Amino acid sequence: MDNYFLNRHTWRTFSDREVTDNLLQDMLEAASHAPTTGNMQLYSVVITRDVSQKKLLAPAHFSQPASLNANVILTFCADLNRFVKWCENREADPGFDNFQSLMAAFLDTTILAQQFVTIAEREGLGTCYLGTTTYNADKISEVLHLPRRVIPVISVAVGYPSGQYEETDRLEPAAFIHKEKYNDYTSDDINRIYKDKEQRQDSKRFVQENNKQSLAQVFTDVRYPRKNNEYFSSVFINFLKSQGFMLD
Amino acid sequence: MDNYFLNRHTWRTFSDREVTDNLLQDMLEAASHAPTTGNMQLYSVVITRDVSQKKLLAPAHFSQPASLNANVILTFCADLNRFVKWCENREADPGFDNFQSLMAAFLDTTILAQQFVTIAEREGLGTCYLGTTTYNADKISEVLHLPRRVIPVISVAVGYPSGQYEETDRLEPAAFIHKEKYNDYTSDDINRIYKDKEQRQDSKRFVQENNKQSLAQVFTDVRYPRKNNEYFSSVFINFLKSQGFMLD
Numbered sequence: 390m391d392n393y394f395l396n397r398h399t400w401r402t403f404s405d406r407e408v409t410d411n412l413l414q415d416m417l418e419a420a421s422h423a424p425t426t427g428n429m430q431l432y433s434v435v436i437t438r439d440v441s442q443k444k445l446l447a448p449a450h451f452s453q454p455a456s457l458n459a460n461v462i463l464t465f466c467a468d469l470n471r472f473v474k475w476c477e478n479r480e481a482d483p484g485f486d487n488f489q490s491l492m493a494a495f496l497d498t499t500i501l502a503q504q505f506v507t508i509a510e511r512e513g514l515g516t517c518y519l520g521t522t523t524y525n526a527d528k529i530s531e532v533l534h535l536p537r538r539v540i541p542v543i544s545v546a547v548g549y550p551s552g553q554y555e556e557t558d559r560l561e562p563a564a565f566i567h568k569e570k571y572n573d574y575t576s577d578d579i580n581r582i583y584k585d586k587e588q589r590q591d592s593k594r595f596v597q598e599n600n601k602q603s604l605a606q607v608f609t610d611v612r613y614p615r616k617n618n619e620y621f622s623s624v625f626i627n628f629l630k631s632q633g634f635m636l637d
Numbered sequence: 638m639d640n641y642f643l644n645r646h647t648w649r650t651f652s653d654r655e656v657t658d659n660l661l662q663d664m665l666e667a668a669s670h671a672p673t674t675g676n677m678q679l680y681s682v683v684i685t686r687d688v689s690q691k692k693l694l695a696p697a698h699f700s701q702p703a704s705l706n707a708n709v710i711l712t713f714c715a716d717l718n719r720f721v722k723w724c725e726n727r728e729a730d731p732g733f734d735n736f737q738s739l740m741a742a743f744l745d746t747t748i749l750a751q752q753f754v755t756i757a758e759r760e761g762l763g764t765c766y767l768g769t770t771t772y773n774a775d776k777i778s779e780v781l782h783l784p785r786r787v788i789p790v791i792s793v794a795v796g797y798p799s800g801q802y803e804e805t806d807r808l809e810p811a812a813f814i815h816k817e818k819y820n821d822y823t824s825d826d827i828n829r830i831y832k833d834k835e836q837r838q839d840s841k842r843f844v845q846e847n848n849k850q851s852l853a854q855v856f857t858d859v860r861y862p863r864k865n866n867e868y869f870s871s872v873f874i875n876f877l878k879s880q881g882f883m884l885d
Binding site: 413433434442484485508612615 | 729885
């Protein structure tokens, strides 16, 4: 098997070297040959290159360094606007303001983004998903002038890599593979599956630095606390509704 | 750039040759090195290989041929069950029963599925996304014994290819790329962007066979009618709630 896949890693620091529009277009064209629901291609990609636009966008990504240091930020958007406009221009009645249509667009968009990341990394670029896009979709939408029926889903920082990367650990594949039926996890399973992750030096450091009893508490109390999750869920749901989607 | 990406295509017919569990595990392990939110890996994959299980599963995919002819069906599930169990076993209070947590799991799952598809195709396998998983998530969940907090998101039919594949057309990349700000589409833009698609022989055949005036009407009246979209949205939302997620 191609070694790239097992050995890839995220880069969070980048050199000043330009990632040209031509290269981006070629890579996005290749990525668009990934599967898409009914071949509808329910997505758009906004390229942020201007430093002034990056500075406007960065707060929506909590100003994480990659959002400012990357040569370009690509915002992958679920886009039902273009398809609906096409239908309306052809005397067709589009019924795409519902959750299933939104899910199809989310899937199309995520598949495109991941295929782009793979292509870009194989071209020697570094990429970093900014995990903040659905938190501040409303703010991103303002900066990028997204119209009704367009939802930012994923942002990817892209540049030529520089500095160091961190090795990432993963669960053993048996931890997430089930044969024929889902085998629910016993306490023993959980202990075995998460043991390596909990014993890593960086994990122990996170626990200590945050004054917690376990790595899991770092996730629940520091990184993804219930209150934040619920607040940003409510903001996102309101944004989806204001962009023209029904969620009930 | 690697030719694979521009030239890939979906296969819907497969030979009888076995795709072994070892090969699937190796490919899924490689795919798991794709990015994941906060390295939480909020997914599980259920492998359906037994003919009896495939027959139980197929109706949920409207018995499309690929769902029965493929050597294996992989159901990629958004899984917050494993992570929540880990938290609960470590005296951490998980607040993951909300829409943002579900979105993170949807993204993780879709990224894994697409990375798997790329790896599998490069290994000489054929793959076909079954676009029906979120329609009948409740039925799939029953067949696969999915517990609370696990949602089937994507199903991929996998086998060694056989027979013919269909070339798929894609929009020109300029149709979905925007620089700095979203440039909304004029009627002229829409006409230009969709012209090639509308003039394809297979498109004209779809219009004629379905007795429609335009290709867009095939999408809105035949393939994705409002009534179906809304019905399956409601079914899916109810399923998400019954699996323990809040959507408001």
